[in-house]
Amino acid sequence: MDASIKQLLKGVNLYLIGMMGSGKTTIGSLLAQAVNYSFIDTDEIIVKAAGKPISDIFTTEGEPAFRQLESNVLAQVCAYTKLTIATGGGIVLRRENWSYLHHGLIIWLNVPVEILLERLKEDQTRPLLQDPDPQSKLRSLLDERYSLYSQADLHIEITQQETPEQTVTNIVQAIPRVLKTPVEKSQN
Numbered sequence: 001m002d003a004s005i006k007q008l009l010k011g012v013n014l015y016l017i018g019m020m021g022s023g024k025t026t027i028g029s030l031l032a033q034a035v036n037y038s039f040i041d042t043d044e045i046i047v048k049a050a051g052k053p054i055s056d057i058f059t060t061e062g063e064p065a066f067r068q069l070e071s072n073v074l075a076q077v078c079a080y081t082k083l084t085i086a087t088g089g090g091i092v093l094r095r096e097n098w099s100y101l102h103h104g105l106i107i108w109l110n111v112p113v114e115i116l117l118e119r120l121k122e123d124q125t126r127p128l129l130q131d132p133d134p135q136s137k138l139r140s141l142l143d144e145r146y147s148l149y150s151q152a153d154l155h156i157e158i159t160q161q162e163t164p165e166q167t168v169t170n171i172v173q174a175i176p177r178v179l180k181t182p183v184e185k186s187q188n
């Protein structure tokens with residue numbers, strides 16, 4: 001790892017936000033390795049704790065119950081440092097979650113709907129995408145959430161089919177632009 005990134009980050013957590021399929025889980029794991037952090041995924045923690053897949057939680061307990069579990073997990077993880085955290089696509093929806101996210105550096109993976117659709121066309125694990133018209137569903141979710149995702153500290157625009165490794169390189173190169181020191185971040 002580049003020693004200057006380590007000095008700059010000072011253990012501050014990296015939160016990946018963005019739409020389902022934007023690559024938070026895939027890229028988060030690689031980004032953690034790149035900056036020598038541990039990796040966690042709020043969706044995975046919820047699935048392990050509940051003992052059932054997210055689609056089952058949505059069906060049996062409903063989306064509000066899932067959102068509460070998500071906030072509980074986020075509240076717990078933000079107490080730790082040196083983490084790269086892949087969040088669920090809807091983490092931005094609750095105002096209280098932002099107070100946790102702002103403990104760290106928030107990175108938005110901004111991926112066009114066409115690419116999301118291509119990645120997720122065979123997917124059955126995302127309950128909100130089990131819709132007769134997944135493209136319109138993704139568009140309306142993105143419209144609803146766009147201004148929320150925009151509140152991230154760092155916007156990573158993915159405009160073409162780039163590899164996860166290229167995206168990680170872009171993120172690592174962009175971090176110094178938004179995080180000169182942790183003090184500056186807290187003053188923004």
Ligand SMILES: Nc1ncnc2c1ncn2[C@@H]1O[C@H](COP(=O)(O)OP(=O)(O)OP(=O)(O)O)[C@@H](O)[C@H]1O
Binds near residue numbers: 019089161
């Ligand atoms: N360049 C890429 N970057 C990231 N993911 C990619 C890329 N190309 C293809 N994928 C694939 O896209 C799919 C969705 O990625 P991933 O599960 O990481 O998204 P996510 O943002 O964590 O979604 P969710 O919010 O539903 O958890 C995966 O199957 C992943 O392998």
Ligand SMILES: O=C(O)C1=C[C@@H](O)[C@@H](O)[C@H](O)C1
Binds near residue numbers: 020054089090127128
């Ligand atoms: O975008 C969303 O609302 C979701 C994304 C996934 O990460 C999961 O958290 C769940 O499928 C809901």
Ligand SMILES: [Mg+2]
Binds near residue numbers: 026043087
């Ligand atoms: Mg994920």
